[in-house]
Amino acid sequence: MTTALPETDIDLTRTFAERMDAQDPLRAFRDEFERPTGPDGAPLTYLCGNSLGLLPRAARALVNEELDDWSRHAVEGHLHSRRPWVDYHELFRDLGARLVGARPGEVVMMNSLTVNVHLMMVSFWKPEGRRTKVLMERGAFPSDTYAVHSHVRARGLDPAEHVIEVGPRSGEDLVRESDILDAIREAGDTLALVMIGGVNYATGQAFGIERITAAAHAVGAMAGWDLAHWAGNLPAKLHDWNVDFACWCSYKYLNSGPGAVAGCFVHERHGADVSRPRFAGWWGNDPKTRFRMGPEFVARAGADGWQLSNPPILALAPLLASLRIFDRAGMDALHAKSRSLTAYMRALLAARAPAGCRVITPNTPGTHGAQLSIAFERDARARHAALTAAGVIGDFREPNIIRLAPAPLYNGWMDAWMAVDALCRA
Numbered sequence: 001m002t003t004a005l006p007e008t009d010i011d012l013t014r015t016f017a018e019r020m021d022a023q024d025p026l027r028a029f030r031d032e033f034e035r036p037t038g039p040d041g042a043p044l045t046y047l048c049g050n051s052l053g054l055l056p057r058a059a060r061a062l063v064n065e066e067l068d069d070w071s072r073h074a075v076e077g078h079l080h081s082r083r084p085w086v087d088y089h090e091l092f093r094d095l096g097a098r099l100v101g102a103r104p105g106e107v108v109m110m111n112s113l114t115v116n117v118h119l120m121m122v123s124f125w126k127p128e129g130r131r132t133k134v135l136m137e138r139g140a141f142p143s144d145t146y147a148v149h150s151h152v153r154a155r156g157l158d159p160a161e162h163v164i165e166v167g168p169r170s171g172e173d174l175v176r177e178s179d180i181l182d183a184i185r186e187a188g189d190t191l192a193l194v195m196i197g198g199v200n201y202a203t204g205q206a207f208g209i210e211r212i213t214a215a216a217h218a219v220g221a222m223a224g225w226d227l228a229h230w231a232g233n234l235p236a237k238l239h240d241w242n243v244d245f246a247c248w249c250s251y252k253y254l255n256s257g258p259g260a261v262a263g264c265f266v267h268e269r270h271g272a273d274v275s276r277p278r279f280a281g282w283w284g285n286d287p288k289t290r291f292r293m294g295p296e297f298v299a300r301a302g303a304d305g306w307q308l309s310n311p312p313i314l315a316l317a318p319l320l321a322s323l324r325i326f327d328r329a330g331m332d333a334l335h336a337k338s339r340s341l342t343a344y345m346r347a348l349l350a351a352r353a354p355a356g357c358r359v360i361t362p363n364t365p366g367t368h369g370a371q372l373s374i375a376f377e378r379d380a381r382a383r384h385a386a387l388t389a390a391g392v393i394g395d396f397r398e399p400n401i402i403r404l405a406p407a408p409l410y411n412g413w414m415d416a417w418m419a420v421d422a423l424c425r426a
């Protein structure tokens, strides 16, 4: 298994990168993905899996099988296709749980991320008496902020008063975790919910989910997490960390295609409580009584009880293909490679990057995943355009950040080398 190299052992030559790729025990996974090519037909250096992961070859085959079954069986396919559609979401019961360190039944794949955030807010944010407030990061992904603010407004409350935002101190790039913990303690019994992105999309900063969750619980609040940039990037133990709920999308590190079906975790202790308020739909009803078509909703225990609709089979097929790959590789092995690969790219940047740029992603273990966010004093947009023209795909985030994420499933040391080389020339 690959282990993270001590930075002193890193050698900045191209030969070193080639040698590391040749020794990489996860190297074969690279061939399981289709890669975009440039105008000359050569594969691009793709470091944008934090935004949209590459297409797993197996996804094509699984989507085609579902199309064939639809053609062959039509309505009978619900029960008689090779993976009966009526229970299709069950295929993710164990796979999904292993991905995020959950128990079977705590994870369901459904909807999209923002929809799941709304469903979870309905069930887990219960403003009552003094206890009304939601704590989140300032500079959270806008959809999360919109979701939280719209819930607060829907209850006739003012976000300015009921949403606490903790951001970086002035002159700093990152949020200090101790500031989050202090804000939680300070809010005390006015705090109803903490809802933070596990890895910040712009800076790549990862938070201590277990510590922050424990701090929320200590003041009697719930803790929910947006794991859009965590899932498939960092190992998790959502059950043991005692997280109340979590949501993530599947098109970033999880490689399940544009707008892919999202994931949702509900801790067993809440999933068992079928009386917990929720926005209901027939697929969340106990399957034993679902088809009696009666007016009374009886929630199914577990995360499945939050499903609204019968699952979108054609959209779930790529997710199934992708999670089978994650299951074979294992999050721990992927993360070990990721740490080594990202440390290598960081060392290259430190040695070779042009003046006026710096990596803002934190560097201590547990505070980052694959992504490095590079802030430029000027010309970030032009540099990003030049990088793209040189065949390296990263992305640009306002106002001055280029994000590069070597995804351990399909990226290697030469990808990092090529990216930094192109950045130096850009």
Ligand SMILES: *Cc1c(COP(=O)(O)O)cnc(C)c1O
Binding pocket: 112, 113, 114, 115, 141, 143, 144, 197, 201, 226, 228, 229, 249
């Ligand atoms: C990518 C991302 C989203 C996107 O939301 P969708 O509902 O999938 O469009 C939301 N929140 C965070 C933190 C993200 O990183």
